Amino acid sequence: MHILLVASAFNSLTQRVLAELQDRGHTVGVELAVGNDDALREAVRTHAPRLIVAPMLTTAIPEDIWRAHTCLIVHPGPPGDRGPSSLDRTLREGAESWGVTVLAAVAEMDAGDVWAWSPLKVPPLAGKSDLYRGEVADAAIDAVLLAVERFASGTYKPKRQKAADLAAGWRPFLKQAERRIDWTSASTESVLRQLRAADSQPGVLDELLGTPWYLHGAYPEDELRGTPGELIATRAGAVCRATTDGAVWILQMRPWHASGSGLASFKLPAVDALGDLLPAGLPDVTAPLELPAGRRTWTDMRYSEHGEHGAVGVLNFSFPGGAMSSVQCRRLLEAYRFACTRPTSVLVLGGLRDFFSNGIHLNVIEAAPDPAEESWANIHAMNDLVEAVITTTDRLTVAALGGNAAAGGVMLALAADEVWCRDGAILNPHYRLMGLYGSEYWTYTLPRRVGEREAERLTQSALPVSAKRAVELGMAERVLQAAPEELGDEVMRLATQLAGSPDLAARIAKKQAKRAEDEAAKPLQRYRDEELAHMRRNFFDRSEPHAALRSAFVRKEKAQHTPAHVAQLGLPR
Template identity: 65%
Template sequence: MRILLLAGAFNSLTQRAHAELADRGHHLGVELVTRGTPLATLVPRHAPDLIVAPMLTTAVPREVWSAWPCLIVHPGPLGDRGPSSVDWAVHLGAERWGVTVLQANDAMDAGDIWATAECPVPAVGKSDLYRNEIADAAIEALLTAVARFASGTHRPEPQHTLPATRLLGRPRPPLRQADRRIDWAADPTETVLRTLRAADSRPGVRDELLGGTWFLHGGHPEDTLTGRPGELLATRHGALCRATVDGAVWIPELRPARAPGEPATVKLPATLALGDRLLPLPEAPAPLEAGDGPCTWTDIRYHEDGPAGFLRFAFPGGAMSTDHCRRLLAAYRYACTRPTTVLVLGGQRDFFSNGIHLNVIEAAADPAAESWANINAIDDLVHAVLTTTDRLVIAALGGNAAAGGAMLALAADEVWCRSAAVLNPHYRLMGLHGSEYWTYTLPRRVGPEAAGHLTARALPVTAARGQRLGLVDRILDCTAQEFGDHTGRLARRLAAAPGIQPRIAAKKERRESDEARRPLAAYRADELARMRRTFFDPDAPYHALRRAFVRKEPPPGTPAHLNAGAAHAGGTAQVSP
């Protein structure tokens, strides 16, 4: 079918819907929608058989939904209505939630029901939940609804005829800052965490801190440090520890409140955002290996299970600053000193990595210099992975990976993906050529022609298509919560396999052969020469694209590559291996 996607942004769920529907042979168009988008004019140009809205914050006009069937993906269970559904799920501590696919009509979220799906709500942040359990349920319900529509025989159920016993949700108002307010003198840690997690990515929790107004983003429990409620206790790798009435929480990121008439502010590691406002606090290190000690948050952990080592990391939004890359490289080097035969690199769930940290770069006194430092730091990490020849390295992607983060995964010997992961192995939407040795790893994986297609078309790729292309070696069909256990079992089995040492020896020979053919230093030098020209050219599109991205500025229209279709299917330049 010809399916038109309407979305407020090409976000994680829209990307996954696009990739999943494309995998099933549908012909897709995309329109990114703001309040002023002339949909009545734009939609006829696509001549769709069906319109799907995976993520839409504005109403579809009557002249559109009355002329074309339009399915809305609502991230709430049957009967739920309102714009803050996932926020409420986390804020209320719900154990289960759901997604409803309904037909657009005059009333928001009140149309006939095409499909529903339920999901659990683990103790994670809203954005993590949205990208994983909610997205899994959304794709399940959406694919069911599309199949039902294609059958031509299914009739959706009017909501007003459904019995109350089937309505698991109810209409809810927007979750406002007044509802999110933290009372540091009275709220227990559990309440504070739910409040922070219900706003972790956007909009954050508005609060007063050190004489300023800030939005707090993200929250993790602390089991040891305590103090006067509301007091700042310590820092750790850019995060702040703040006391509650019965413990403390770690807050990774802050965003200053926006002054009237000023541009949108940028979310940053908390200590970086506070700058000189922050009085000296103790830096409270966390052990790389947790052992049996108290539970405390850190963004990098290492543990072993027999001959398998596991280096887990989780950075907000998947962005990796210069500091993140250097600390992860130090942890990786430590892991390589351990007597293991398999090393798993990756998080338990959610983002693997999205490459360099554009927010930190944007906030730097010299964004060009910080861009250069960041790209060199991630290149150093990738180089360490590529030159590890005494064990097998597995990149375990419980969630999405993009740009340099996708290329970091490709540096490993094998890439294992949760079936729901989406890959974006390209850079051009940020006006960059890219580095991370991608001109070596990507053609080696998929061939020069396919590498050219992937980087030029700049469209999301499902794990299943990634496996067909050669980007992915193993797909794990499991929930986000199960991914860590599944990778653990597979890694232990691989490490104990009788053929592991011959594989390691063969890997070493291949690396030596490749190095003799063309040194890794040559790939890096060529890539970085192009990146340096871009970073230090104030007129390069990268700078404007970066600013628009980090400040969440809507594009002036739908980017052309989303509707280029077959125009990019042939004739793209090949990448020389």
């Protein structure tokens, strides 16, 4: 049937609902609710949908629309839970289980009849955004698909919520006053709950080194100690701050600006955000790449070996928001080169929950003294990393995507011999919406997997691709049916099987021959030079749109209308 998605943003959940419904044969349109009710009414008239679904909505659907059409609202809470800060409060209160409800739009928020709901387990270390893209998104898809099926049957009667439950379930917007951390009395656990409940938005407003900041992202530290509230160390762009019984790593910060100042702040690695404010002599405590088992600390990459005689090497990495700065790319390349010195036959990249990679770090670039030069350095660092993966011919490489990937992050995955995606991962194999031609050897890796025509369509349509569809297109080899917390075990099981495959040596030999053949036909350097000729113009030519698009993106400027490439979805051609 024809379904119209109404959302406040074309975010990860909206994209996943779109892709999942399309995979099941529905035609789907999308309209962004950006404060123009007349535009929304016009979209409903144009699409004439049988059903309207709102995966993520921060404003109300006009009454005349929900009275004329069945409108299903996705709420990140179980039946009876109500209010705009559901996930924030859930994490802040330390709940171990939660749910997602699909209910009918009515005049009162979250008070409509229940069409479906799905339970979920809350993992112990996930922040709000990670939980949202993982367990919440999984539960939301289950509930949406069930609700759509029930609606299509024409016989299902949604369950009315009881007035007493509605009154008891209302929880108001969580304000910064409630998020405040008293570092002189707060335990590590309480700090972690507050920070995880605010990740990635809105952050926790705090004062550090005499300046107000929003703090984003937190992990526990089990060895370093200091005076509560003081900074005691740095690591890979993060800062370590002491609590009353331990310490926490804070990954990102953004400056606070007074209301009405007209200034828009954006997140940066904490060390970059603090800049000259960072105390002199603060120790930089690096973590070993092969971290001992049982450590409770934070590091953005680690290496381990598994299977018989250590045949499988695993290089885990996880960067906030999936963005990879020049420094992060170089560090990951160094770790990759180390992994390639080990006597393994299979090397896995990724294998963690949440983002695999979204390519170059637009926030770090935007904050650089010369954004064009930093862009140029960042794309070269990404290219060096991707090239190292492409030219690894003495073992098989696997990119294991526990979550979403976009732009250069997709191309990093495609550089591997096999791509395994967790069911629910969304790939955006394009650069166009950021005004970029693209690099990371995409003109080599993407066409060799999907063909020239499909590569052109994917990069120009600029639309999300589900894990299932990625396999159908040839972009990936496997869809892994695993919960986010179970992904690592499933990847290890399959990688161990691959390492023990009787045809492994033959596959590696075939890979070596193919790489030599491709290099003879057209050297990798030529692909790189051709791509970078376009990218240099994108970065340095002031008439190009990239700089403005980047600025709007990092400052999270709201869309004023539904983008044209999205607005056309579901309409007759």
